[in-house]
Every structure is written in structure tokens, then in C-alpha cells.
Amino acid sequence: MAPAIAGEVVRLCTMGSVDDGKSTLIGRLLHDCKLILDDQLAAVWDASARRGWDGLDLSLITDGLRAEREQGITIDVAYRYFATARRRFILADTPGHVQYTRNTVTGASTAQVALLLLDAERGIGEQARRHMFVASLLGVPHLVVCVNKMDRVGWSEDRFEELHGRLARFASLLSFRDVVFIPTSALLGDNVVERSTRMPWYEGPTLVERLETIEVAAERDLSRLRLPVQYVIRERGRSGPAGRWYAGQLAAGTLRVGDEVAILPTGLRTTVAAIANGKPVDEAFPPMSVRVALADDLDVSRGDMIVHVTDHPAVVRDLDVLVCSLARAPLAEGSRVVVLHTSRQTPATVARIRYRIDVNTLERDPSADALGFNEIGRASIRAASPLFYDRYRVNRVTGSLMLVDPQSNATIAAAMIADPDDKEGSL
């Protein structure tokens, strides 16, 4: 176990094609941060030897399932935990295989930092652009590109600059707040945790230095109160409204005792009588999970939302969304789905597929009337009951939804709410 430190948790997701050395990079991070324990390391030495490796195959540290070891690939998102002296990290390790774009979507959905791996020798493949596009679409604010396997290209500054230049141009078309390129060799450890002595021309941060210093705190929205009601707590031994508390996790904004609030969808107004988070507090803010008592006896239940009277979200049944299809069955015009949105569930219909996006060229195909497995496009959805939303670019919680197949109950798509009037399709 690492020494105790306080501070924020930063969420990362990794992206890269098969064989870019992603598993090795993560293994290197964990190993050089001294987070691999003796018994785990012994198991990896054994497994490396069984596979005929002369030494320690760091990629085996993160190999999880037997099917993955048999096929030599990663097939599902795995979560890793590591800490440096300054921060704790939750890393969603997403497989790079083409058919697993849904994993990239999953990993990117909660990430503050996307970590893209590029093979310096092979250069920029289709996958790199696809992953960058998905990360940008999912609203990941920070991108770090590791130009990896620099040992294979003779630690060449020219090669690094060439890849940097080409990918930076593509990145400028996307919506990252910042993009940093780092030349690395995960295999040999250069510029991951330890600074490389073989690339003196590189003066930027190592990967860990970059991860430790990215400014993530300002990404919380503290201005518009959004408190989806998850659950109604009834005080033991009391009946009636006096013993009722409305429980939920703040998606945005701050809430104080005495605030005048409205309950959606009814729009009824009341004031906040008390807030508690284990113990009473005067003020709540994201990401706190709290319970709230209201001054008046209103009918409030799961799926409602508490907001400030001065700043309502949109309340609508028709939504314009960017959709990532996650299931084998195509999402077509007329498809019936169940929408999961904050704590609300409602039946809905896919009214229209407006276009499909070619994630390699970013071109749109308006003739599409369905989205196949792993395809991304824009659609209009008509919900049976109203939803209270913010655009995804404004709030990743109130701007996101999942589509579920009402027959199988499988999760079939992830969708981000766009501005219907925005012809450019930006979120």
C-alpha cells in the first residue's frame, strides 16, 4: 500500500490500438510507482517465463480474464488504482480493439484525462483518430498523447515532431481544453515515471508529472443547482411530511439552508429547511450525496429534480442527441427504448436518425436511417414523459442518458444531449 495522502481523485482513461504497448505502459506506471506487491510480481515473473519472455513482461500485470490471456488481447474495461505522492488516480483501461469502441466510450464517459498511446514506429493509425474523436465527443477535457516505443525509432526527435505535428492538427478540430505530447518508452521506462536520459531534446513533463499537475478542480459546475431525487427517506417512527427527506447526489450548483427551490416537473416552490450529509450541513455542493428536508409538504418522488427557482433546466419531451450505439442490434428510426436519465426512467422512441458520423474522417452521412454496433450519429428522441436536462457540454450528468432495450433490458446506447438548434452538431 502506498503512503497515505489526501487530495483529489483524478480519473483517467487509456486509449490506443492493439500492440501500442498500452498494457506495458500501465504495468510500467504501477511498477515504477511501486504499487506492485511482491506476491503479484512473483506471479507476473512466473507468467512471463511460461510465455517464453526473457524477463518481466509488464503487460501481464493488468491482464485479467483467462479469455484475454488466451487471445493475448484485452476485451473489457478494467479499472486500476494508483497513487503518487500528490494524487490518487482511477484509471479506466479500455481495450483498443476495433469492435470495442463501446469500451472507449465507457472509459471516456467519466474521465478527466484521456491517455492516448501511439506507436512511434507504426505512426498514426485509424484507431488513434477514432479514439481522439470519441474522447472529445464524450467531453474529456485533457488529452495526453504518449508517443511510445521511442526506443524503436532511435529516440528520434524528428520522428516525434512529425507525429506531434500531424496529430496536433487533428486535435485542433476537436474540443479538448489542452493536449500534451510526451515521447516515451514504456518498455524501458523512459518519461513514464523516470525522466529519460536518452531524449535530452525533450524538455516537457514526464507522464506522471503531467498527470500530477493537470488542473481538474475547476471542471465542477457550481453555478446551476441540479439535485436529482434518488430516494425518499422516511424517518423511523414518524409519519407524515415532517419526517421526509429527499436524497440525492448534487450534479451541479450549491444548495444552502433557506434557499428557495422549485421541484421539477411540477414547478412547485418551497424552501430548504435542512440539509444533511451524515450530519447536518449548511451548504452542499458537487459531488456530495445529501438529504434535504423541505419547508412545505409537497409530493416529491424519485425522478424529480430540485433546482433553484432562478435557473431551471430545459423541460422537454423531444431531445436532440449524439448517440453511440453499444449493441449488436441496430438502433433504427422507430426503435422503442427506455431512457435512463439522472434518476429518471421513461419509455421513448427514436424519432429520427439525422446522420451517421464517419469517425475516421468526421464526415456525416445524412442518408443513414440506423446506427450499427459501435457507430456514432445524431438522432432525435421523443420521450413519453418530460426530461429536465442541460446540454452535455454544460453538464455531463444532466446532459447524458442511456438507452435500454425494453425487451431484453440490455443497455444499447449512450447518448449526449445537444442543442437542437445547433446545426453544427456541437454539444
Add this chain to the structure above:
Amino acid sequence: MTVAAAALRDHPTTYSVGHLDSLEAESIYILREVAGQLERPALLFSGGKDSAVLLRLAEKAFRPGAFPFPVLHIDTGHNFPEVLDFRDRRMAELGERLVVRRVQDSIDRGRVAEPAGPDRSRNRLQSVTLLDAIAELGIDCAIGGARRDEERARAKERVFSFRGPAGQWDPKNQRPEVWSLLNGRLHGGEHIRAFPLSNWTELEVWEYVDRERVELPSIYFAHEREVVQRDGFLLPMSPWLDVRRDERPVLASVRFRTVGDMLSSGAVRSTAATVREVIAENARIPVSERGSGRADDRVSDAAMEDRKREGYF
């Protein structure tokens, strides 16, 4: 600059959130989603530190109301007496309902066979007793204290892990979990395993125990106990342990890092009497929690994956 960013700049500490606060908030969110989405959940209690933390989180999620679920203990019969004392004392304090289902009953009914041979731990048999309890009680969601950092197969586990009618876990057929949205929709006979501590590490559990003064069974702290050394483990003496002729029980100062069947709970030599001493000591032990504590995890590289497929927690 947005109002929020300005507020953060001007009051950096006012709205800052420590890592334990954000983990706690996420866990409470998950527990409330279980209560909001599922009809008949149950919280699995093992007597270990993770389930002690779960109970504390459930208090934060649902007080001043009652828990919207009973607490379910799948009892191997090979218990540390200290753990049963702790369970009963804690349940009395909480005033919540405890349901116990016994592996011994599953053995008596012929549902499972007592393991023969040198390893007679009943940890693995709990799967059948649990699945029987889920069917008997109509449970649609079993809340467990498993963490993704425990083991490699766990690293791929969902927060809401979908189980088919036979309780099986199919790693290739799990529902994608995007953002914090959780899909708890089920057909009859299916159930969810919910893991509110998914994103916690062992260290964070201990830090939380320290911060919240969560009571734990006394065996988590150094105490004098008779143990025998076997296969690199210090196994506690118990009525069920067959001491071999070449083994000699010795009195040692030990503690346990995980709690399960006494036959497979290995002790570590320790002098740590407080939570902070345990944290400091763990930082110096170069072996994982499972490597030092769970004799049954060593059986094979894929032991956990196999057990999960069978319906283990």
C-alpha cells in the same frame, strides 16, 4: 471564467473535496440507486472490514429512515467467535433485520458436499448457499463489499453486475456502464450484484475506518493467538483445523487482513494495535491483502474468475 470557476479561485478550500469524501458520495449514490431501482435488495455481511464500512455507508445513505433491505450473512460455520460477537452487537445497535443462511444447512440438504482433502475451507461453498438464499427470499440485488483493486478478475467488475437466472457471471456479457448511470432493470429470476466499494482501495478503506471511527472485529488488530505455519500461511487454531503431526501450534502476536472461513484466513505477524498502526504496518508489508490472507486464492491463477462465474461474491 464562469461563476463557478471564480468561486473556486476565490474560495479554494470551501468547495474542495477530499478523496474519501468523493468515494463516500459515490458509494452512497450507488446504495440509493439500489434502493430506488430494485424491489428486494439485501446487503451481504461477512464480518469483514469492507462490510463494516458498507454498514456505515448505509447509515449515511438511509438514516434517519430504516435500511430498505435486510442484512444477509452467509455463514460458513467456521467463524471467528469475535466476528459473530461483532455482528450481533452491531446489528443490535443498528436495529436492522439480520437474516442468516448457513452453509451447514446446504451440506445437510445435500446441496453441496463438505470439501475433502487438505483444504476444507467452506469459502467456495458459500456460492450455493447464497444462490439458494437469493431464490428463497426473492432477492433481486445482493449488495457486496468487493473492491476492484482486490484481484485481477475483479478489476473488470461492473458496479451493477448482471447475473443470469443461475446466478452466473458472464464477463463477456456485462452491461456497459457509461457515466454514473446504472441499469438495474431485470426479468424474473435475474439479479444484480451491486458493489458500492468498487473504486475503493484497501488503503482507503482503512483511512475511512480511521476517519469515521468504524468499529471492526478485534481480530483486525494485533492479539496473541495460537497459529500453525502451513504452506507459507499462519493459520489460526480452530475446532476445524486438523493439525498435522509435523505441525506445532505456536503462540504469536498476529492480526488478520481479511476475514473468511477460519480454515483459509491467514494471519500476519503484527504488533499493530490501532487503525493507524495497521495502516503504517500495511505500508511496510510487501504482500497484497489476498496474498497474505486468503489461502484459497492461491489454488490457481484464475481462481477468482472461476468462482465468480459460479456465482461467488
